[in-house]
Amino acid sequence: MLWGAAGAVTLGFLVALEIAARHYGLPGPMTTQARELIVKPASGPLLYASLALMMVVLTWRQRFIALGAAIGIDLVLTLVRWLLDARIGSGSGALWVIVACAVIAVTRRTGAERTLLLKGVGLGLILVTGRKTGDAWLLITSKTKPEVLDPYLVTADQALGNPSWLVGRVVEATGTVGENVLDWVYVQLAVAAVVAALYQLRNVARDRAFPSHHLVRTFLVIGLLGPGIYMIFPVVGPIYAYGAEGGSWAAADVWPNALPSIGTPEAFTFDEFTPRNCMPSLHTAWSVAIFVHTRRSPRLLKYAGTFWLIATLAATLGFGYHYGVDLIAGVVFVLTIEAALRGLDRGWDRSATQIVAFGAGVFAALLVSYRFLATEMADYPWVFGPLLLLSMASVIYGYVRTTRQWDAKPAPAREPKPEPELV
Numbered sequence: 001m002l003w004g005a006a007g008a009v010t011l012g013f014l015v016a017l018e019i020a021a022r023h024y025g026l027p028g029p030m031t032t033q034a035r036e037l038i039v040k041p042a043s044g045p046l047l048y049a050s051l052a053l054m055m056v057v058l059t060w061r062q063r064f065i066a067l068g069a070a071i072g073i074d075l076v077l078t079l080v081r082w083l084l085d086a087r088i089g090s091g092s093g094a095l096w097v098i099v100a101c102a103v104i105a106v107t108r109r110t111g112a113e114r115t116l117l118l119k120g121v122g123l124g125l126i127l128v129t130g131r132k133t134g135d136a137w138l139l140i141t142s143k144t145k146p147e148v149l150d151p152y153l154v155t156a157d158q159a160l161g162n163p164s165w166l167v168g169r170v171v172e173a174t175g176t177v178g179e180n181v182l183d184w185v186y187v188q189l190a191v192a193a194v195v196a197a198l199y200q201l202r203n204v205a206r207d208r209a210f211p212s213h214h215l216v217r218t219f220l221v222i223g224l225l226g227p228g229i230y231m232i233f234p235v236v237g238p239i240y241a242y243g244a245e246g247g248s249w250a251a252a253d254v255w256p257n258a259l260p261s262i263g264t265p266e267a268f269t270f271d272e273f274t275p276r277n278c279m280p281s282l283h284t285a286w287s288v289a290i291f292v293h294t295r296r297s298p299r300l301l302k303y304a305g306t307f308w309l310i311a312t313l314a315a316t317l318g319f320g321y322h323y324g325v326d327l328i329a330g331v332v333f334v335l336t337i338e339a340a341l342r343g344l345d346r347g348w349d350r351s352a353t354q355i356v357a358f359g360a361g362v363f364a365a366l367l368v369s370y371r372f373l374a375t376e377m378a379d380y381p382w383v384f385g386p387l388l389l390l391s392m393a394s395v396i397y398g399y400v401r402t403t404r405q406w407d408a409k410p411a412p413a414r415e416p417k418p419e420p421e422l423v
Contacts, residue, residue: 037095040081044091047128049194051094053216054101054124056201057116070097098124116208123216127190130223137227138275145234145276149371150241151251151265153279153323156370158262158378159385163324164238164317168256171318185308186315189286192308193219196294199301213345215293219286221337226282229333233367234276239320241270249274255320265374279367281322284330285337287312292338325370328392332363335399346406355402359395366391 041047051070055063073093081088098121105117157164171178185192197215204210240246243255249271252260270276287309294305316322336359343352366388369377377384 037092037099038077039092040087040089041091041095043131044089044094045188045191046131047091047094049191050124050127051097052198053127053194053201054098054120056123056198056204057120059205066097066101069100070094073097095128112208116204119210120204126216126220127194130220131190134223134227137230138277141227141230141234141276142271142273145231146269146272147267148234148236148241148270148276149265149267149279150235150237151268152371152374153235153325154238154242154260155262155265155374156325156377156384157323159381159388160324161381161385162259164320164322165256165259167314167317168238168320171314172256182311182315182318185311186283186319189283189290189308189312190219192304193286193290196290196297196301196305199297200293213341215289217341218289218293218334218338221341222282222285222289222334225337226280226285226333227277229280229367230276230278233279233371235278235323235326236270236274236276237278237321238323240274243320245320246270246274262378278322278326279370280329280333280363281316281326282330283312283316284322284327285334288331288334289338292335325366325388328388329363329366329370331392332359332366332395335395336360336363339399339402342403342406351402351405355398358398362391362395 036042036047048070051066055066058066070093073096074090075093077092078088078090101117102121105114105121109117154162171182193215200211200214235241236246238255241250242252242260243250244253246253249269251268254260291305291309294301297305313327316327317324336356339352339355339359343349343356346352369384373384
């Protein structure tokens with residue numbers, strides 16, 4: 001019942017996004033995903049990462065067959081595209097195999113085996129569909145929010161010492177090597193998440209069941225809730241609002257070499273195609289989620305999670321995609337979501353209510369203060385800077401303290417559901 005309801009809601013959501021995108025003259029997430037069965041995919045590595053997630057429900061023999069089929073289909077499609085002088089790229093084969101597994105689940109499997117395979121297919125499709133859904137959301141933000149609130153954030157960011165300007169100059173000093181490494185880390189965040197998730201889901205095929213909580217759940221909820229905040233607090237980022245990427249729409253072309261003049265912040269009109277996707281920083285949220293979920297992994301995976309977090313933070317600031325205050329909001333945002341999901345998993349209690357309510361309250365207070373106290377933050381940085389960092393630290397401390405208490409004692413037993421009487 002739960003999976004059926006979730007599937008119906010997801011399908012309705014995708015249909016709504018498809019209609020909204022077409023209203024603005026562009027294909028929606030369902031259309032763009034279907035096209036990638038034939039045309040060159042936007043991200044081949046992402047599709048193969050999705051296939052890897054789906055294969056956690058398969059046996060090793062089935063995995064080799066699925067991977068071989070995906071590679072074979074890609075080779076055939078590459079040859080056809082080359083003959084037709086079309087764009088060449090890989091990934092379609094992985095998508096074909098995921099769809100084929102869905103068909104096999106419906107037509108050839110029954111009972112628990114059908115459910116498990118469909119869950120695997122859904123897990124794989126979450127990643128690719130989430131990417132397309134995000135693209136549609138970003139389009140909607142740019143079309144429906146003509147004015148941006150960047151002046152409020154750049155003013156509030158004075159309290160933190162304008163970290164985007166500082167890190168931007170540092171990244172420039174590293175040259176092309178540093179820029180290329182950070183760009184690769186930033187773009188391949190979803191692939192890193194799949195690697196971490198694969199370790200968490202390594203026993204699914206053996207146990208014939210998924211763990212109650214894993215990284216993909218957190219990623220999905222972040223992606224569903226985050227764009228809603230974009231609509232409330234539309235921001236394009238320093239490199240667009242105050243840098244060369246903004247073109248004639250930019251308030252100034254000074255990032256990262258000189259700070260913009262700070263006065264009374266006011267919203268201003270921006271173009272109709274740049275996403276308003278800065279508040280909160282979802283790349284920060286996702287990288288923190290990877291960090292949290294790799295703490296109980298082997299040492300190499302722990303180091304990788306730490307590296308991805310640090311590199312992602314450096315990229316978000318160093319490329320001018322975010323302000324420092326965006327990152328603080330992103331950390332609070334993800335830890336609140338993670339606490340809520342873990343609380344639901346173990347059985348909701350008073351401690352879950354307290355940490356989730358506290359995190360949500362701090363997050364709301366941050367948004368309100370950025371919007372209505374930005375000038376005061378710039379005027380009194382030695383007061384508001386530490387307050388911002390302490391607010392984030394308090395949520396981190398609350399999350400760590402609460403989850404350690406949960407780990408130290410077993411979750412309360414849940415009463416079994418009564419079996420229906422047979423008439």
